[in-house]
Amino acid sequence: MSLQAWVRRTRTPEPAPVEREVIVIEPMDLLDAEISDDPEASPVLCCTGESAGASAFNALWLKRIAGSGRHAAAVSVRGQGNTPAAPGGPDACAHDVVQAATGLPRQAVLVGHGRGAAWAALAAARYPAAALVLVAPRQMPKQPPKPVGAPRVLLAVGEADAQSKATQAVAGAYGVAPLTFAGDAAGVFTGPGAEGLLDAILSWLGNRD
């Protein structure tokens, strides 16, 4: 985040605080003797643009992330899931993501899905994420702000969107090549391609330099 952006932000009203729903699954919670908590691995914080919010990640994502030894969390921003609605646009939602991230024990990987990818991208400009993962992003800002702390960025899109203009714009802005997964944006939580996508993300996260 640039100093100028910070100055602007301190001179505009803060979004109204809301009591956010954060669902957390730690490796210990899985009660599986084979899975051990990896203290070196960054926690993962997920958000989605779908109205279910954090609970969308409950069925598959959180357990699988925790299964890889990471602290797994998902947040419902204002108006999603069990988080009460409050006024505010994408900036306020990004605020919710940053607040959830700073509440985690260690520097977190931000995973955003759909419109949540746009919020994660905004959040990564205010908070030094350990890595930024954008899954099938929608309504991304035209000029995504530069992430602070130079995190690695992963862009994952469905096969159908691989060649779309929007995808190319995002890929160009971050200087990354998109990873394509089978299926479409709607199927990332339960569809047939969901597990493959998750494994690809986790293995990308695991490739620490």
Next chain:
Amino acid sequence: MQEYSSQAAYDRGEAVCVIGAGAAGLIAVKNLRENGFEVDCYERDTVLGGLWNPENQHSPLYPNTHLVTSRSQTEIPDFPMPDDWPDYPSSVQMLDYLKRYAAHFGLAEHIWYGSEISHIEPVEGSRFEVVVKPAAGSAARRLRYGAVIIATGHHWAPNLPSYPGQDLFGGTVLHSSRLGDGSRLRGKKVLVVGSGNSGVDIACEAAVNAASCVHSVRRGYWHLPKYLGGEPSDYALARLRRRPRWLRGLLVDRLLKGPRALADRMGITPPDHGHADEEPVRNGRYLEHVGDGAIDRRPEIARFEGGEVFFTDGTATRPDVVVFATGYRPQIACCPPKLLGIEGEDPYPRLHARMFSPHVETLAVAGLVEPGVGTLPIMHWQTHAIAHWLHIRKGDPERAVNFRQQVVAESAQYAVESTGVSSRHRLAVDAEEYLAGLGRIIDTLEQEPAQ
């Protein structure tokens, strides 16, 4: 340095040495790590958090210390405080916040506790030799670093005035930093000296807990309540900076009219400087305590005489306890004064842009300003700039020489003259100008091509 000469220094390569694990030190470590540096942070005490940690044996916290700047203006820019915290968090929350910051970014593993730096010395190649004061029974350690960042703060060496007859005074005389939990005030007749933020806060504490409270003030300050127009006052004033200059003046005047009239009524001499020129006093309760007679305001002390204290207006009081809330002097004992631009008797460093040593390009000081706004963001942007500068320097030392000249010129251009009026306010800068200067320096550093 004779006694160390037989022992070779352990070379830490390009690692950076950070001195102090208070707010400035922690932020420096985090920003250096983010730029890929190895960091060793030395803390003389056994805990982190610096002045915010009451377990620090030198902690200057006084009873019931709260932030005087509001949360949104004080939090670290890339690690905001929880948004359900109050507008003005307490020192307990502040310490909790710093601990969480340290844990979140894994800073603790880079901190060496109980290690005071006794001396730093530039050696060839703009590197530094650092001498760690020996713990009981062991030898002094010498290490070499690529750079040193001094983050020891400026709230450690009490500034104590001395008045005629003070030595013979029978009651207790202490500096605000030694007040501890405030039980020493309970039921006593208290004289508080000094009208800065700590003096005013302690006078309010004494107004409630002590038998009586006399407050000796030497000069006028701006008295701001903690809220203006329904918003935290620093936020309300900062927000007006977005307005055009001519309108801003009018709006600020309108916002400050009420507090100004109240200060007048309580007999506070109008200060002869603008409200942003030095740290204003931010306390909404003080003027009300003056108004209900719990605080008795007097002018400067003239002399102590037996058990009595006489003021310049001829009145006297007979206090049990005298609290000097007279601030601190900057003191950086481990560094040769010349490197910080300290000359003669004057203890105040002269640094480029208030952070870079004028003589050695790998020495910087973080947090040695009083910007009149929250200091954590200032420390963040300072150390952000320092870390970027060291990073560029490491990448291409040759190009950095030219680049340094540019940064120095930039710094000199924005070497904001202190606006502070009294000698204790020599660290004061105008936050707006200083931040703009920092922004320019950071932009210059970041615009440089990466190749």
